[in-house]
Amino acid sequence: FKRRAKMDLSQRAKLFKKELRSAEESGDPLTAWTNYLEWMEQNGLTCHCEYMKTLQKCTSYFDEKEYYNTDIRLANVYIKLASLLKEPEPMFESMLGAGVGVLHAVSYEAYSQLME
Numbered sequence: 001f002k003r004r005a006k007m008d009l010s011q012r013a014k015l016f017k018k019e020l021r022s023a024e025e026s027g028d029p030l031t032a033w034t035n036y037l038e039w040m041e042q043n044g045l046t047c048h049c050e051y052m053k054t055l056q057k058c059t060s061y062f063d064e065k066e067y068y069n070t071d072i073r074l075a076n077v078y079i080k081l082a083s084l085l086k087e088p089e090p091m092f093e094s095m096l097g098a099g100v101g102v103l104h105a106v107s108y109e110a111y112s113q114l115m116e
Contacts, residue, residue, distance in 0.1 A: 009048070029061070034076075075107050078107075082111075089115060092107075
């Protein structure tokens with residue numbers, strides 16, 4: 001299974017890069033990112049180091065795209081990344097400080113739960 005998942009991950013990563021280029025041109029690259037992350041989650045790859053790298057790349061990609069700060073999908077990406085960190089507080093401080101997720105209760109709920 002792991003061998004097959006790894007092969008599928010490689011193939012899916014190539015497809016994702018193609019989808020991302022297309023999405024950048026059409027106007028909603030966050031959909032490509034969230035679709036790829038959902039695929040990784042559905043295929044049990046959340047423990048895979050590539051999942052964390054993808055979450056990090058996604059948050060970095062949208063650092064300068066303030067338009068997405070109010071999009072709950074981006075807030076959820078930050079929350080998923082923070083949940084994988086030993087010390088999630090700096091991630092939440094960075095997220096909320098940048099204005100990502102500040103309009104969504106889920107951001108504050110996740111922050112309080114992870115800080116317990």
